[in-house]
Amino acid sequence: MTTMSGAHPPSVPTSAKVRTPGASTGNEIELVGVEKRFEITEGSVHAVARTDLAVGQREFIVLLGPSGCGKTTILRMMSGLLQPSAGMVKVGGRDLWRGAQRDQVALQNLGIVFQEANLFPWLSIEKNIALPLKLRRVDKAQRLAKAHELCKLVGITGFEKRWPRELSGGMRQRAAIARALSYDPQILLMDEPFGALDAMTRDQMNLEIQRIWMSSGCTIVFVTHSIPEAVFLADRIILLSPRPGRIHSITEISFEQPRDMAIQTSPEFQDIVRSLRRELEAMG
Amino acid sequence: MKHFVRRHLAWFTTPGLVIVFGIVWHLYIVIFDVSGFILPKPLDVVVSYFELLGDSRLWEATGVTVFETLVGFFFAAVIGIGGGAILGKVAWLEETARPFVIATQVVPKVALISLFVLWFGFGSFPKVLIATILAFFPILTNTLLGVKSVDLGHKDVMTSLNAGRWETFKTLEFPSALPAIIAGLEVGIVLAYIGAIVGEFLAGQAGLGFLTIDYQNAFDVSGLFGVIVQLTLVGFIMYLAIVGLRRILIPWHESVIVEKLRQPVG
Numbered sequence: 001m002t003t004m005s006g007a008h009p010p011s012v013p014t015s016a017k018v019r020t021p022g023a024s025t026g027n028e029i030e031l032v033g034v035e036k037r038f039e040i041t042e043g044s045v046h047a048v049a050r051t052d053l054a055v056g057q058r059e060f061i062v063l064l065g066p067s068g069c070g071k072t073t074i075l076r077m078m079s080g081l082l083q084p085s086a087g088m089v090k091v092g093g094r095d096l097w098r099g100a101q102r103d104q105v106a107l108q109n110l111g112i113v114f115q116e117a118n119l120f121p122w123l124s125i126e127k128n129i130a131l132p133l134k135l136r137r138v139d140k141a142q143r144l145a146k147a148h149e150l151c152k153l154v155g156i157t158g159f160e161k162r163w164p165r166e167l168s169g170g171m172r173q174r175a176a177i178a179r180a181l182s183y184d185p186q187i188l189l190m191d192e193p194f195g196a197l198d199a200m201t202r203d204q205m206n207l208e209i210q211r212i213w214m215s216s217g218c219t220i221v222f223v224t225h226s227i228p229e230a231v232f233l234a235d236r237i238i239l240l241s242p243r244p245g246r247i248h249s250i251t252e253i254s255f256e257q258p259r260d261m262a263i264q265t266s267p268e269f270q271d272i273v274r275s276l277r278r279e280l281e282a283m284g
Numbered sequence: 285m286k287h288f289v290r291r292h293l294a295w296f297t298t299p300g301l302v303i304v305f306g307i308v309w310h311l312y313i314v315i316f317d318v319s320g321f322i323l324p325k326p327l328d329v330v331v332s333y334f335e336l337l338g339d340s341r342l343w344e345a346t347g348v349t350v351f352e353t354l355v356g357f358f359f360a361a362v363i364g365i366g367g368g369a370i371l372g373k374v375a376w377l378e379e380t381a382r383p384f385v386i387a388t389q390v391v392p393k394v395a396l397i398s399l400f401v402l403w404f405g406f407g408s409f410p411k412v413l414i415a416t417i418l419a420f421f422p423i424l425t426n427t428l429l430g431v432k433s434v435d436l437g438h439k440d441v442m443t444s445l446n447a448g449r450w451e452t453f454k455t456l457e458f459p460s461a462l463p464a465i466i467a468g469l470e471v472g473i474v475l476a477y478i479g480a481i482v483g484e485f486l487a488g489q490a491g492l493g494f495l496t497i498d499y500q501n502a503f504d505v506s507g508l509f510g511v512i513v514q515l516t517l518v519g520f521i522m523y524l525a526i527v528g529l530r531r532i533l534i535p536w537h538e539s540v541i542v543e544k545l546r547q548p549v550g
């Protein structure tokens with residue numbers, strides 16, 4: 001991923017961050033001894049080894065790691081889509097699982113953006129965005145007003161009444177983000193949301209996700225393959241090693257936020273990228 | 285102009301091919317000197333069809349057949365969509381019901397008609413029953429398949445939003461199955477029509493199927509052909525009505541959008 005070089009002076013990296021990770025009250029997500037094995041016909045796949053991780057309030061966490069190392073699995077366990085084989089997932093201080101039942105209150109705080117937009121093709125964009133509110137029995141006028149507001153926020157105004165298939169991939173992903181934001185979740189989980197986008201659109205989306213994160217004050221866990229993307233967005237990068245997935249290292253990124261694209265050309269930025277790349281390569 | 289022709293192609297080709305068919309038919313009769321008792325000339329068929337159109341017997345018969353078809357189709361749709369949705373959601377029920385559903389399809393319908401006549405007499409009811417039995421199967425299997433092939437990513441969305449079973453069915457499974465259901469309905473309406481006609485044919489007192497038998501007994505070949513023309517046209521109209529549902533019920537679907545995309549070019 002290249003950036004416009006030298007056009008802007010890079011924003012000054014400082015050690016004094018405006019937003020200190022985990023500084024506010026307690027942790028938003030906690031994994032305590034979480035482990036995942038998938039039972040398949042020929043035995044079981046050990047996808048994620050015992051993992052402990054605490055994500056602070058308003059923190060931007062990026063999960064980085066080679067393909068198949070369990071990033072999606074960890075994210076799905078955080079979201080309640082997948083139950084861990086062992087250990088405990090806590091969201092907003094509450095146990096996410098009680099037996100096979102999921103905690104309703106904990107779920108209310110979670111929003112997810114998948115790698116694919118996963119919009120329903122039979123619903124217009126505004127109705128897709130308003131779907132979570134409909135399920136929460138918010139009345140129609142109110143939820144559509146919210147949808148329109150969100151269209152503006154993510155930059156797809158004018159497409160409210162269109163079918164998803166009439167939008168480009170990037171626009172659909174924006175709509176999916178708007179849908180996840182519709183009920184103001186305190187936690188946003190994003191699984192390679194921009195994986196399918198071209199580099200330019202991706203940069204633009206990263207800027208926007210940073211802006212949304214800063215203005216909404218939510219906590220984000222973001223999965224990616226891309227090291228520069230991780231360094232650009234993260235408060236902390238959790239580097240995972242493969243088979244079975246476990247936390248390899250944690251890197252704090254202390255550039256002041258908001259960051260702009262020009263920061264990617266700074267030597268400090270490139271140093272971090274280089275050292276993460278070395279770590280990844282050393283894992284094989 | 286070119287696009288206009290392309291889009292409305294069927295309006296040109298259908299009459300054209302019908303005329304060509306008529307000419308070949310006419311030449312065949314002339315060249316091989318075929319008796320009018322066996323095969324009437326196409327123009328005679330047209331004339332007798334128009335005569336038939338003035339005959340109240342034709343319209344009464346059409347009314348009866350359309351009524352039986354639509355009532356049978358309605359029950360088939362209710363059973364097919366309702367049953368398919370339930371079987372699609374409850375795995376053990378599907379396993380249990382499968383042999384019986386298949387049995388209704390492999391049993392010779394003719395045997396059933398005799399039975400129904402014994403039970404229910406010569407009225408409309410046994411025809412409706414046959415129409416239903418024939419038509420529900422494709423509707424049911426298509427609904428079942430549609431409900432079961434919901435996109436996993438879409439399912440994740442509903443699960444992450446903590447949607448209940450009924451809400452998931454209403455907002456995801458049913459709309460996602462609709463294109464398959466409509467495909468089932470398109471086959472179903474044709475089968476319901478065939479069911480009603482065959483029923484009338486074998487044990488009728490009224491309807492277009494019965495009318496063909498009537499003309500056959502009277503050796504009125506032209507009249508017979510006239511009824512066949514009427515049967516074809518009525519079947520066409522009912523089928524097209526169901527096809528038209530596509531545009532109303534699934535305007536978002538590829539099968540409809542592709543058609544729409546053809547329009548504005550040029």
Ligand SMILES: Nc1ncnc2c1ncn2[C@@H]1O[C@H](COP(=O)(O)OP(=O)(O)OP(=O)(O)O)[C@@H](O)[C@H]1O
Nearest residue numbers: 038040045046047066067068069070071072073074
């Ligand atoms: N449902 C499943 N059944 C069996 N094994 C699974 C299942 N889901 C994931 N796995 C296995 O768990 C491991 C981790 O998968 P996961 O999808 O979490 O990787 P990932 O880090 O997200 O990879 P990628 O970057 O390619 O998306 C893989 O080895 C995968 O084969």
Ligand SMILES: [Mg+2]
Nearest residue numbers: 071072073191
């Ligand atoms: Mg993944």
